[in-house]
Amino acid sequence: MSLNVDAPDGVGETAEKGIHVVWDTLNDVVTTLQSQGFTLIEKPIYQLPAIKPNDYASATSHHYSQWFAAYEGWQSYTSQAMHWAQAKKLEIHNERTKLAASIRKGARKLKPKPSEDAINDMVETTQRIIELTREEQQWRQYELMLEPQHEHIKATLKLLSRHLAVRQFEADLAGGRGSRMYGQ
Numbered sequence: 135m136s137l138n139v140d141a142p143d144g145v146g147e148t149a150e151k152g153i154h155v156v157w158d159t160l161n162d163v164v165t166t167l168q169s170q171g172f173t174l175i176e177k178p179i180y181q182l183p184a185i186k187p188n189d190y191a192s193a194t195s196h197h198y199s200q201w202f203a204a205y206e207g208w209q210s211y212t213s214q215a216m217h218w219a220q221a222k223k224l225e226i227h228n229e230r231t232k233l234a235a236s237i238r239k240g241a242r243k244l245k246p247k248p249s250e251d252a253i254n255d256m257v258e259t260t261q262r263i264i265e266l267t268r269e270e271q272q273w274r275q276y277e278l279m280l281e282p283q284h285e286h287i288k289a290t291l292k293l294l295s296r297h298l299a300v301r302q303f304e305a306d307l308a309g310g311r312g313s314r315m316y317g318q
Contacts, residue, residue, distance in 0.1 A: 145233065145236045145237055145240055149236060150233060150262045153229060153232050153233050153236065154229055156229075156232070157225055157228045157229035157232060158225065158229070159225060160218075160221050160222060160225050163221070174214065175210050175211050175214045176211075177211055178204065178207035178208055178211055180204050180207070181204075182204060182205070182208045182287070183200075183201050183204050183205075185201060185290065190293075190297055195298075195301055198294060198297055198298050198301065199298075201294055202291065202294045202295070202298065205287055205290050205291045205294060206291065208287050209284070209287045209288060209291055212280060212283055212284040212287055213284065215280055216277055216280055216281065216284055219273045219274075219276050219277040219280070220277065222269075222273045223270055223273045223274060223277070226266050226269050226270040226273065227270060229266060230263060230266040230267065230270065233260075233262060233263060233266070234257045234263060237253075237256060237257045237260055237263075238253055238257060241253040241256050241257075
């Protein structure tokens with residue numbers, strides 16, 4: 135995405151692209167992981183079930199198992215999405231830091247030498263720095279908006295796990311079908 139902002143003298147487009155290439159590493163990391171047999175977790179094909187409080191009392195073991203599997207898939211997917219956002223923020227932060235240092239270095243060579251405040255203004259108003267700051271903000275916002283979803287999924291998984299354990303305990307006490315004592 136490119137913002138329409140007048141760019142002051144910075145390091146030049148070629149240098150900016152060179153810095154970007156150095157710090158644009160996430161795809162390389164994903165390729166390495168894939169070569170080691172890891173794959174990205176795809177979006178689950180099923181919707182995240184909306185479980186109401188009354189559902190817990192009337193659900194069968196089959197429902198609990200389905201819910202647990204669905205929530206487990208979504209937990210893995212949201213976890214990966216949150217880590218992807220963190221990786222993108224790291225990549226953007228490093229590119230922004232290196233680009234800012236290069237701009238500062240070039241600005242200190244100017245005659246007459248600008249003040250540190252003027253150099254900082256030059257850095258912060260450079261178009262690519264503005265773009266990177268905006269991208270970093272978007273990834274942080276994405277992460278902030280996804281985090282409550284992830285926490286809800288984790289909490290629901292714990293609740294489902296507890297309900298499954300209680301159901302198993304009740305079946306064991308009753309000695310009926312589904313019990314570990316069944317058939318003895």
